[in-house]
Amino acid sequence: MTIDRTKADALMIAALKKVKGLVEVSPFSEKDGQQVLGIEEDAEKRSLMGLGRVTNTGIREVLNCDLVYVALTNREFGWGSPSLILKKGEEVVGEEIEDEEAIARLKKKENVWFMHKNFVIYKDRIAFPEDVMKKLCHFEIPCIPAEWCVLEGSDFSYHSIIYANPSTPCDLFLKNSYFKGVDVWGQGTILIGVKLRRNNKMPVEQEYAELYPLEAEDLLNYLPDVDCGECGAASCVEFAEQIIEGKNLPSNCPVLDDKIKTVMEKVFKFELPLIPYDTMMESVTPALIKLGHPTPDSMVLVTGNFRETVSILKLILEATLTDAFLLITDTKGYSIDNAVGGKTFRPFEIFKILVDSQVAAEVKHSRLIIPGLAKSLATDIKKLTSWDVLVGPVSGLELPLYLIKTAQGV
Numbered sequence: 001m002t003i004d005r006t007k008a009d010a011l012m013i014a015a016l017k018k019v020k021g022l023v024e025v026s027p028f029s030e031k032d033g034q035q036v037l038g039i040e041e042d043a044e045k046r047s048l049m050g051l052g053r054v055t056n057t058g059i060r061e062v063l064n065c066d067l068v069y070v071a072l073t074n075r076e077f078g079w080g081s082p083s084l085i086l087k088k089g090e091e092v093v094g095e096e097i098e099d100e101e102a103i104a105r106l107k108k109k110e111n112v113w114f115m116h117k118n119f120v121i122y123k124d125r126i127a128f129p130e131d132v133m134k135k136l137c138h139f140e141i142p143c144i145p146a147e148w149c150v151l152e153g154s155d156f157s158y159h160s161i162i163y164a165n166p167s168t169p170c171d172l173f174l175k176n177s178y179f180k181g182v183d184v185w186g187q188g189t190i191l192i193g194v195k196l197r198r199n200n201k202m203p204v205e206q207e208y209a210e211l212y213p214l215e216a217e218d219l220l221n222y223l224p225d226v227d228c229g230e231c232g233a234a235s236c237v238e239f240a241e242q243i244i245e246g247k248n249l250p251s252n253c254p255v256l257d258d259k260i261k262t263v264m265e266k267v268f269k270f271e272l273p274l275i276p277y278d279t280m281m282e283s284v285t286p287a288l289i290k291l292g293h294p295t296p297d298s299m300v301l302v303t304g305n306f307r308e309t310v311s312i313l314k315l316i317l318e319a320t321l322t323d324a325f326l327l328i329t330d331t332k333g334y335s336i337d338n339a340v341g342g343k344t345f346r347p348f349e350i351f352k353i354l355v356d357s358q359v360a361a362e363v364k365h366s367r368l369i370i371p372g373l374a375k376s377l378a379t380d381i382k383k384l385t386s387w388d389v390l391v392g393p394v395s396g397l398e399l400p401l402y403l404i405k406t407a408q409g410v
């Protein structure tokens with residue numbers, strides 16, 4: 001890391017002190033990491049409650065961050081959610097939900113059941129309570145995006161800022177170690193972690209280049225696989241490699257579908273705009289955007305609400321004259337890779353924007369395309385929304401090609 005740690009701490013502490021409900025803040029000492037983990041492990045052994053193990057994955061994630069802080073909270077602090085999830089294997093089968101509107105919506109669905117006034121169980125994912133009693137499930141205390149932490153004039157770029165709630169014994173340890181043992185009713189502690197970018201000095205536009213490149217093997221999905229050699233390459237594989245290297249053109253393949261050829265040409269002429277440094281986590285309002293002239297047969301694409309993700313997708317789809325519905329879901333301003341990693345790309349938010357946008361009234365199908373990076377969530381999204389879920393490509397540049405192929409039913 002090339003950041004100035006003293007400056008970074010000063011920035012973070014200044015930002016955290018502005019958050020309502022955070023009374024005191026201190027950098028967390030690395031030497032306390034092992035002790036905190038040990039206390040949490042002990043607490044987890046005692047937290048069986050007949051309902052299965054409760055693991056504090058949130059604390060572990062925060063301790064894995066590049067910068068870690070501890071804060072004393074008072075009753076004014078707004079606890080985010082979910083602060084507790086129920087998993088069967090790797091699948092989330094239940095979660096705590098804070099948003100009253102969301103609770104009201106879910107209560108109308110047949111496949112959910114409320115274990116507590118704000119803890120929902122997705123009945124089609126679990127035999128409840130049998131699976132819990134058989135210890136096939138476990139609870140997790142996850143980390144939560146610290147969307148209230150706003151860094152002003154930051155000279156370092158970061159992936160995400162998260163926070164986690166310690167167990168009661170760990171809370172006491174933190175109060176004793178950092179806040180003079182203060183243990184007043186209504187006061188608690190949280191740990192806050194900042195995940196920096198791999199190379200803190202890396203310009204953001206280079207990171208886009210990492211996220212969006214089209215590879216030869218991606219192109220192969222759209223080539224005829226005839227190996228006739230008429231393009232001057234010995235095979236379609238070689239042709240794909242030559243296109244990527246800028247040594248051949250899609251128009252040189254006489255067998256290639258005309259629509260694919262035209263879009264491929266446009267994609268390779270498309271220049272990714274430079275992304276300024278200061279846009280990390282800037283969000284747009286979740287909404288439905290109509291691109292081009294979508295018809296009831298046009299596809300519904302899902303993306304996150306990081307401003308630059310939306311802007312770049314629009315540019316690519318407009319440049320290739322693609323007609324589609326773009327559903328912007330609330331990922332708390334995170335780009336898709338960070339949102340999937342940080343668990344802010346959530347099936348529930350997709351369900352919510354599907355309902356709020358009333359996109360079902362615009363189309364005569366019920367198929368969604370989610371980003372390739374969110375592949376692991378496809379089943380959960382299908383179960384919650386009852387829409388068919390197609391997993392799209394990882395690269396936004398491949399998306400127009402993928403849409404043509406999907407429309408052709410190939």
Ligand code: SF4
Pocket residue numbers: 223224225226227228229230231232233234235236239252253254255256
């Ligand atoms: S002309 Fe088209 S089908 Fe023939 S080898 Fe080249 S890419 Fe493949």
